Amino acid sequence: MLISLALTGGGEETDMAETIEIQAIVGARRVTREQVRAWESRRANAVLNKMTARLGPRALAELLPDRPIETLSAAPLETRRKALTDLKTRLGHAGIYAMLKRELAFSERTARTAVAVSRGRTQHSVTRLSAPGRSAERFAAWFTNLVVVDDEPPMVDSCPDHYLQRGLPDGRHEVVETTGGSPMPSRFVIDYTRTEALTIPVDPRYPIQIAGQALLDDGLTIGGVRHQFRDNEGTLEALLTVQFPAALPARLIREHRWHLAVEFSNWLLASV
Template sequence: MVDPIEIRAIVGEEKVSREQVRAWESRRSGAVLGKFAARLGHRGMAELLPDRALDELLGAPLDVQRSALTTLKIRLGHAGVYAMLRRELTLSERMARMGVAVSRGRAKHAATRLEVPNYSAERFATWFGNLTATNAEADMIDACPDHYLLRGLPDGRQEVVETTGGSPAASRFLVDYSRTENLTIPIDPSYPIQIAGQALLDDGLVIGGVRHQFRDRKGALEALLTVQFPGTLPARLIRQHQWHLACEFSNWMIAAAPVAATS
């Protein structure tokens, strides 16, 4: 499938092609499809996707896999996602608490840059902000195979269940976009559009956060996308989350093209 817009990506310090980002997404898509099949079994998969066999899906184009995964997650529902991942979520919360304690305030950042010619930063940021405000769950989940549940809560926070970077276990946390006091990600004043918030557990423990910065420059959107983690997180997981950022935001920018593209 040909993308309707051009997207240039820098993952960490490395320029990567759109084909490389799609290849990363394809690998994660196969892994997540395999997890669903292992956890739900043949009958469960057939109930949720009656017209698709797993072998057929694993050999299908990425865009078909992406659509099938989103359908699986939406049909499984929130309770089903919690049940399928209950052991992983328990483990990841324990590890997050330990990581925060051991890090003693130190943090690491996963950063990815995207550039999209003939595209409006302001229009995209408005579209992106509305995903949580309008609780557009399918659009939020569709952007990355590792998204299991993303929804806006009545108090304005966002609930996230996802596999972060290359972690072996999915995690659950909340993002509060009204709080940034614990973020160590620097503000770049040359990026006038800021979307930032703290990631926390249900009891309020801050485990990280995000600062996504956008600007228009020479007719192109430039995005500096950064996620904050506890300082003990291994470099390999930081690197994988840089690819995660490239994947999800590239797909969101493609989805927003009808309103954000300028030509």
């Protein structure tokens, strides 16, 4: 089924046709694809504004010579998505670290404090997606392979708040992103060989899982993921869950549900 989407709340229209109709439940609320795209649209403009302010017009002209930055905020979402991925890719890992160094340092201190104050208590951000015509096993293999072969563009492209996503030589997954409703980005690595600190329950109805702990460089566990998948009469069903320290603000947890809806919807669309 081909659908043509007009965004609500994003102030734009797009003629981009999506080849599957993804349905989402954010928390306990069923939301439309248009609402998910509108959330992505707002975050795309927020990240474009941040990078414009940090880099300045000369650097932006070097990095995006064919796309004047002042025209991007009103461009279709797909155009902004590609521009952001190109901008981050051309800036490179070192450029991302340099641009965000103060925020990453502050976020790390905040994460350490949240873990200490939480004393082992956690809270979970949960989103459910369904995607007809997709296979749970094939999608999980496709996603895992992104990390294994370090295929960075699809990882970054899936959400405006992804600044850096890459597979490390030791098999772990490095992430620099703005998490949910956080005011600033953070950096961590996900170790998919470790799950002992996860408090996210295993749902036996979902036989395929992608799970791992989120760590700082010294090994401190600050959270984790357990993404669970199953097939139901030709439709992939995903139960997506991220674990956070309980001391973090509830708004961050609520907003990260939308982050999950955006990134996994875009990954599902890309995993043809």
